[in-house]
Amino acid sequence: MGREKESKDEDKIKLKSSKMKLKKLSGHEHAGAGGDSSRGRCMGSKRIKPEEEMDGDFISKKKSQKRKRIKEEQTECPTDTSSKESGKLEEDDTSQKKRKRKAEKTVKKEEADPVPVTKKTKRTKEEIQEAKLLKIKKKEEEEQNRWRWWEEEKYEDGVKWKFLEHKGPYFPPEYQPIPENVHFYYDGKAVKLSLAAEEVALFFAQMLDHEYTTKDQFRENFFKDWRKEMTSEERSIITDLNKCDFGEMHAMHKAKVEARKNMTKEDKQTMKDANQKIVDEFGYCLLDHHKERIGNFKIEPPGLFRGRGDHPKQGMLKKRIQPEDVIINCSLNGSIPVPPVGHHWKEVRHDNTVTWLASWTENIQGSIKYIMLNANSKLKGEKDWEKYEIARKLKTSVDHIRYQYNLDLKSKQMSTRQRAVALYFIDKLALRAGNEKEEGESADTVGCCSLRVEHITLHERLEGDECVVEFDFLGKDSIRYYNKVPVIKKVFKNLKLFMENKEPGDDLFDRLSTQLLNKHLSSLMAGLTAKVFRTYNASITLQQQLKELTNEGDNVAAMILSYNRANRAVAILCNHQRAPPKTFEQSMANLQAKIDGRKEQLALAKSEFKQAKKEAKSKGNSDPKLQTLVERKKAAVKRCEDQLLRMELQATDKEENKQIALGTSKLNYLDPRISVAWCKKYEVPLEKIYNKSQRDKFAWAIDMTEEDFEF
DNA sequence: AGGTGAACTTAGAACAGTCAGG
DNA sequence: CCTGACTGTTCTAAGTTCACCT
Numbered sequence: 001m002g003r004e005k006e007s008k009d010e011d012k013i014k015l016k017s018s019k020m021k022l023k024k025l026s027g028h029e030h031a032g033a034g035g036d037s038s039r040g041r042c043m044g045s046k047r048i049k050p051e052e053e054m055d056g057d058f059i060s061k062k063k064s065q066k067r068k069r070i071k072e073e074q075t076e077c078p079t080d081t082s083s084k085e086s087g088k089l090e091e092d093d094t095s096q097k098k099r100k101r102k103a104e105k106t107v108k109k110e111e112a113d114p115v116p117v118t119k120k121t122k123r124t125k126e127e128i129q130e131a132k133l134l135k136i137k138k139k140e141e142e143e144q145n146r147w148r149w150w151e152e153e154k155y156e157d158g159v160k161w162k163f164l165e166h167k168g169p170y171f172p173p174e175y176q177p178i179p180e181n182v183h184f185y186y187d188g189k190a191v192k193l194s195l196a197a198e199e200v201a202l203f204f205a206q207m208l209d210h211e212y213t214t215k216d217q218f219r220e221n222f223f224k225d226w227r228k229e230m231t232s233e234e235r236s237i238i239t240d241l242n243k244c245d246f247g248e249m250h251a252m253h254k255a256k257v258e259a260r261k262n263m264t265k266e267d268k269q270t271m272k273d274a275n276q277k278i279v280d281e282f283g284y285c286l287l288d289h290h291k292e293r294i295g296n297f298k299i300e301p302p303g304l305f306r307g308r309g310d311h312p313k314q315g316m317l318k319k320r321i322q323p324e325d326v327i328i329n330c331s332l333n334g335s336i337p338v339p340p341v342g343h344h345w346k347e348v349r350h351d352n353t354v355t356w357l358a359s360w361t362e363n364i365q366g367s368i369k370y371i372m373l374n375a376n377s378k379l380k381g382e383k384d385w386e387k388y389e390i391a392r393k394l395k396t397s398v399d400h401i402r403y404q405y406n407l408d409l410k411s412k413q414m415s416t417r418q419r420a421v422a423l424y425f426i427d428k429l430a431l432r433a434g435n436e437k438e439e440g441e442s443a444d445t446v447g448c449c450s451l452r453v454e455h456i457t458l459h460e461r462l463e464g465d466e467c468v469v470e471f472d473f474l475g476k477d478s479i480r481y482y483n484k485v486p487v488i489k490k491v492f493k494n495l496k497l498f499m500e501n502k503e504p505g506d507d508l509f510d511r512l513s514t515q516l517l518n519k520h521l522s523s524l525m526a527g528l529t530a531k532v533f534r535t536y537n538a539s540i541t542l543q544q545q546l547k548e549l550t551n552e553g554d555n556v557a558a559m560i561l562s563y564n565r566a567n568r569a570v571a572i573l574c575n576h577q578r579a580p581p582k583t584f585e586q587s588m589a590n591l592q593a594k595i596d597g598r599k600e601q602l603a604l605a606k607s608e609f610k611q612a613k614k615e616a617k618s619k620g621n622s623d624p625k626l627q628t629l630v631e632r633k634k635a636a637v638k639r640c641e642d643q644l645l646r647m648e649l650q651a652t653d654k655e656e657n658k659q660i661a662l663g664t665s666k667l668n669y670l671d672p673r674i675s676v677a678w679c680k681k682y683e684v685p686l687e688k689i690y691n692k693s694q695r696d697k698f699a700w701a702i703d704m705t706e707e708d709f710e711f
Numbered sequence: 712a713g714g715t716g717a718a719c720t721t722a723g724a725a726c727a728g729t730c731a732g733g
Numbered sequence: 734c735c736t737g738a739c740t741g742t743t744c745t746a747a748g749t750t751c752a753c754c755t
Contacts, residue, residue, distance in 0.1 A: 300745065308723080308746065354718065362745095368717065369745085383719085432721095433749060442747075476748055477722055515713080518750070531720085531749060578723065587738065661723070663741095668721055691741065714755085721748065729740075 147290040149378040150700040158353045160379060164330050166285035168337030169358045169371050170278055172301035175199045182252045185245035186238050197230045200317055203304045205249035212306060218315035222304055225317035285357060293374035305364045309443035309478025316364055325360045355379045365441065376696035385700055388671040390527045391535040392711060397525050409490040415511035419520060421494050422448050422509055426530050430537050430573050432476060433514045433530035445474045449514050454504035458495060467492035481575050538570045538669035543711045545569045546678050559684045561649050568656060570665045578661040588654065595647050602640040609633035672701035673709045680707035
């Protein structure tokens with residue numbers, strides 16, 4: 001797989017193997033843990049439904065419900081019986097009171113704790129305090145406005161909402177022609193471009209600093225699409241991209257970026273306010289009585305397509321979307337979004353079995369793009385919760401499933417054997433399912449089912465292990481997966497068999513597809529698909545690692561390091577990589593320098609401490625001044641030691657994180673209740689683990705989880 | 712029973728905002 | 734107070750899954 005990503009990837013791999021220690025515990029070891037315990041106590045006190053019943057809710061319910069558009073008789077209210085409603089209200093009331101009380105406490109504490117300072121600073125301190133108070137108040141308000149949907153009854157099958165109202169998508173501004181004094185040159189001569197051609201030329205000019213514009217495929221695709229936008233006259237002149245000079249356009253763009261950076265504070269504020277206004281108007285919708293944030297309310301602006309990896313379509317023109325391309329989805333009985341003046345929507349529909357508010361078809365792949373809600377919304381949150389419940393269900397049946405595919409490894413049916421081996425990989429290595437892809441439509445990447453013979457190498461014996469499979473392929477986003485894994489004999493033998501008489505480019509699992517695999521899985525457990533294994537293995541790994549790595553008496557900083565390490569084990573399992581930050585080496589060196597500095601300081605403090613002690617001793621213990629000096633020096637040493645320790649922890653953490661991305665697993669694979677419970681148990685402030693938007697996203701988990709939660 | 716498209720989740724990069732340290 | 738590093742947010746590409754169609 002000769003890809004231009006290669007050099008970067010190689011780098012990434014080096015790290016990967018060095019960090020493999022962490023990985024030991026992937027795969028099967030975590031199977032047996034626990035098993036018995038988690039029933040019924042994990043939903044927290046407020047949730048009344050026992051888990052058993054809930055599981056049923058989650059899994060079986062949605063099975064194949066026909067999609068139906070809502071009819072005339074839309075109600076504005078969510079389905080709820082009045083009795084339940086009143087009960088809920090009552091509870092809401094008490095819990096709200098509780099929250100209020102908590103807030104009052106914090107406020108009081110702040111007030112009772114004035115800092116004695118000089119007059120001048122005092123005022124600002126007061127101001128700061130006031131700001132803090134305001135913040136707390138705002139937080140409280142937010143908390144009270146939060147829709148506690150997880151305490152509500154779920155809708156009947158397939159229905160995603162009963163009422164949906166929004167303003168439609170926000171369209172990017174029209175193209176602004178470049179000023180007269182900025183020229184485009186072809187073959188040394190200035191050429192005035194038509195508006196359409198100029199716009200596309202500017203897309204390219206703006207990207208000139210990017211590596212993309214040096215790639216042949218990108219240039220070729222761009223040029224082809226650019227020519228389509230040209231007038232026939234332009235087309236006859238401009239025939240070679242290499243003769244195009246976008247220098248002035250590029251310079252203009254850079255100047256603009258620079259100017260934006262150097263704007264005055266006021267101008268920046270004005271801009272911010274204007275943006276906020278757009279968010280306020282378009283960024284929210286009304287869904288079943290609740291205001292919900294929209295995730296992506298802006299129509300994607302036109303530009304040049306930036307595919308990942310070796311994408312055959314990179315550089316193609318991504319066209320401007322008009323209202324005439326956009327389908328609106330909303331309630332029939334609410335207000336319907338108004339299209340921009342002089343325009344109309346492609347269609348307005350009222351389908352409450354889907355969650356999107358607007359959609360359009362994109363011109364590169366012909367796929368549909370959607371406008372949907374933010375991750376902190378009910379619609380997304382509920383689904384997320386459901387996902388983790390299915391994964392927890394897998395925990396209880398995983399032993400049986402593993403037993404089953406172990407048997408299947410010896411099946412007489414080739415397709416069954418292939419399925420078993422694939423499942424073994426998916427379970428042990430957390431590989432993705434791997435759908436078939438159409439050739440030429442996207443980069444050549446694979447997952448488990450689409451692995452080819454060329455992607456694995458078998459070693460009877462390697463580095464002291466037997467039956468080692470060496471994987472080397474590009475996965476999602478063209479991220480390289482490289483791993484050497486000892487496997488059981490049966491799997492190894494099967495792989496040999498599958499590879500017999502095949503070319504490197506042939507499918508390893510020629511009798512298997514993701515559909516087949518998932519069909520089998522869903523027969524083993526309701527709701528089970530290939531990706532559930534990733535969720536399950538990620539979450540169970542976190543839980544296990546936390547158990548293993550957490551030291552009871554540690555301070556918060558050490559706790560965080562332990563958490564990050566556990567998180568990192570998961571990220572490695574899921575192969576979540578990132579390009580090392582450009583400034584990594586530098587900032588690592590900086591940190592090291594600081595550590596060295598601190599070490600010197602510590603040495604100094606220590607000798608001063610000794611000196612003071614000696615002096616105190618020699619003069620007898622009578623002098624109180626000397627005594628306090630000794631104490632002070634002692635404290636200084638202690639302080640220095642603490643700081644040094646903290647910095648060293650930080651450095652370790654940083655180094656280990658160089659090219660591993662923790663965010664993806666944290667956001668998508670780790671049951672938040674594990675983290676919440678851990679924080680509670682070890683008294684780690686949750687804000688150290690989840691930032692604001694993550695806390696919003698996981699509000700359901702934060703609210704319902706007690707410290708004894710077991711995944 | 713296999714292909715296809717709609718709908719939705721997962722992903723890393725780019726960008727913007729903030730904050731700590733000189 | 735300013736600046737660069739870090740953190741959080743936005744963006745949109747690239748996956749998975751499932752129902753529908755033939």
